[in-house]
Amino acid sequence: MDTAIDASEHTTALAAGFQDPVHDAQECFRAIMNAMARPGTEQLIREDGLVPPAPLTPTVAAIVLTLLDYDTPVWLDRPLMTSDAVKSFLRFHTGAPIVKEPVEAAFAIVTDPAHLVPLASFNQGSAEYPDRSTTVVLSSQEFGKHAPVTLEGPGIKDRAALSTGPLPPVFWDQVSANSRLFPRGVDLIFSGKGRISALPRSTRILPSEV
Amino acid sequence: MNDTAQIFDQGEYNFAYLDEQTKRMIRRAILKGIAIPGYQVPFASREMPMPYGWGTGGVQVTASILGKDDCLKMIDQGSDDTTNAVSIRGFFEKTAGVRTTYETSEATVIQTRHRIPEKGLREDQVLVFQVPIPEPLRFLEPRETETRKMHALEDYGLMHVKLYEDIAKNGHIATTYAYPVKVNDRYVMDPSPTPKFDNPKIDQMPALQLYGAGREKRIYAIPPYTKVKSLDFDDYPFEVQKFDKPCGLCGAENVYLDEVILDDQGGRMYVCSDSDHCEERRANGHLGPMAADPAATHFAGGASEETVQ
Ligand SMILES: [Zn+2]
Numbered sequence: 001m002d003t004a005i006d007a008s009e010h011t012t013a014l015a016a017g018f019q020d021p022v023h024d025a026q027e028c029f030r031a032i033m034n035a036m037a038r039p040g041t042e043q044l045i046r047e048d049g050l051v052p053p054a055p056l057t058p059t060v061a062a063i064v065l066t067l068l069d070y071d072t073p074v075w076l077d078r079p080l081m082t083s084d085a086v087k088s089f090l091r092f093h094t095g096a097p098i099v100k101e102p103v104e105a106a107f108a109i110v111t112d113p114a115h116l117v118p119l120a121s122f123n124q125g126s127a128e129y130p131d132r133s134t135t136v137v138l139s140s141q142e143f144g145k146h147a148p149v150t151l152e153g154p155g156i157k158d159r160a161a162l163s164t165g166p167l168p169p170v171f172w173d174q175v176s177a178n179s180r181l182f183p184r185g186v187d188l189i190f191s192g193k194g195r196i197s198a199l200p201r202s203t204r205i206l207p208s209e210v
Numbered sequence: 211m212n213d214t215a216q217i218f219d220q221g222e223y224n225f226a227y228l229d230e231q232t233k234r235m236i237r238r239a240i241l242k243g244i245a246i247p248g249y250q251v252p253f254a255s256r257e258m259p260m261p262y263g264w265g266t267g268g269v270q271v272t273a274s275i276l277g278k279d280d281c282l283k284m285i286d287q288g289s290d291d292t293t294n295a296v297s298i299r300g301f302f303e304k305t306a307g308v309r310t311t312y313e314t315s316e317a318t319v320i321q322t323r324h325r326i327p328e329k330g331l332r333e334d335q336v337l338v339f340q341v342p343i344p345e346p347l348r349f350l351e352p353r354e355t356e357t358r359k360m361h362a363l364e365d366y367g368l369m370h371v372k373l374y375e376d377i378a379k380n381g382h383i384a385t386t387y388a389y390p391v392k393v394n395d396r397y398v399m400d401p402s403p404t405p406k407f408d409n410p411k412i413d414q415m416p417a418l419q420l421y422g423a424g425r426e427k428r429i430y431a432i433p434p435y436t437k438v439k440s441l442d443f444d445d446y447p448f449e450v451q452k453f454d455k456p457c458g459l460c461g462a463e464n465v466y467l468d469e470v471i472l473d474d475q476g477g478r479m480y481v482c483s484d485s486d487h488c489e490e491r492r493a494n495g496h497l498g499p500m501a502a503d504p505a506a507t508h509f510a511g512g513a514s515e516e517t518v519q
Pocket of ligand 1: 457458459461462467481482485488489491
């Protein structure tokens with residue numbers, strides 16, 4: 001861009017992807033893999049250089065660039081869906097088809113998690129192919145400032161705690177219902193600023209001690 | 211590996227050989243595998259510049275997770291020196307330029323065909339298995355549609371019948387390799403051609419385990435600290451192989467031993483199958499009953515000479 005242009009549709013659509021696509025994607029993937037393998041732990045995502053159109057955050061953009069392509073239908077919540085700049089960014093960098101129904105999605109990106117649609121509306125996979133389910137990426141999360149939940153299951157030595165939000169009040173009940181569906185169910189990635197945490201469907205939420 | 215070396219010299223290839231689109235597809239399969247421990251995730255396996263028997267599934271998994279700061283260890287039959295291990299290590303040195311090691315404790319990613327290191331793995335390590343036949347029910351039911359149904363219904367009666375027939379015929383469960391396990395109280399899984407001696411190591415292991423089957427196009431996983439139980443019966447509990455002798459070279463007990471022929475007069479000894487473990491013990495002054503034997507010393511010397519490359 002050698003001439004001064006306002007922050008127009010044109011410039012935001014061309015927001016850059018990874019500076020080093022091969023190694024940045026590898027590093028981001030390892031963080032996601034570690035998060036999924038060790039539920040409740042926080043993993044760092046390097047977000048320098050990424051300036052995606054709002055409300056897409058650099059951390060969510062890194063996840064998207066790492067995992068999405070034309071083989072992965074993606075569902076967007078309203079704030080993302082109503083942004084042409086976001087849709088252009090996703091189309092340009094990933095080629096992922098944007099779908100209208102949560103159940104059609106391999107990935108769902110949610111930037112307003114307080115108004116999250118029920119987890120049950122996403123694809124849960126089938127009994128024979130439980131892998132054909134939606135991975136839900138929840139943005140705008142703050143770790144360590146909300147009432148923690150206690151976790152148990154594969155990837156967790158004894159027990160772990162996760163404190164994240166904002167989330168709808170019914171959220172943890174929905175997560176419990178989701179884990180009872182095992183091996184079907186959705187997997188969750190919580191994305192904060194430069195850090196993520198994940199809950200695979202195999203994680204059980206223990207009832208909070210009174 | 212000469213043919214393979216020529217392929218590399220002919221053209222350009224991506225970091226760790228696989229293109230980014232393939233890596234993304236495999237990475238997504240790995241995440242599903244982790245989320246559903248023991249479930250075999252189908253993936254679109256790629257042709258690799260090596261025959262299928264050489265662990266192309268494991269190679270594709272390793273290529274998809276490997277970063278430039280990783281340190282890779284390759285094991286085949288417990289040793290880093292066999293053709294298979296040397297070739298695959300060379301493949302990654304060439305295509306990814308990563309550091310490689312023989313030392314278990316130094317590695318961040320360990321790819322193996324038959325053995326799990328004797329030394330306990332850590333949380334910051336990943337163990338990748340090369341799997342020839344991922345479906346534990348395949349010998350009992352050849353149809354994929356049927357085995358998939360059995361896994362969906364958690365219907366593992368056939369597997370128990372097979373093990374019980376083993377007992378009826380042999381007085382014990384005769385399966386010593388690829389001994390089936392149940393993961394997270396749900397999926398019956400084949401732990402690849404590892405000896406059943408190694409089965410207890412995959413239970414509650416601090417390291418993440420990833421399994422790749424290239425020809426059969428399946429990826430599966432066991433997250434860290436996951437319950438993995440070898441199938442057995444109340445009256446015939448699971449038992450690992452026991453060796454009545456220690457390692458001839460380092461004196462280690464409770465490790466997996468290989469028989470080694472020392473000369474053409476029938477001289478033989480039993481040594482650690484995990485060559486790195488054995489060398490480390492000897493370096494620390496542990497001596498086995500054969501350590502002073504000239505033929506055995508020659509064997510040990512030869513092994514460590516090859517290590518220095
Ligand atoms: Zn030894």
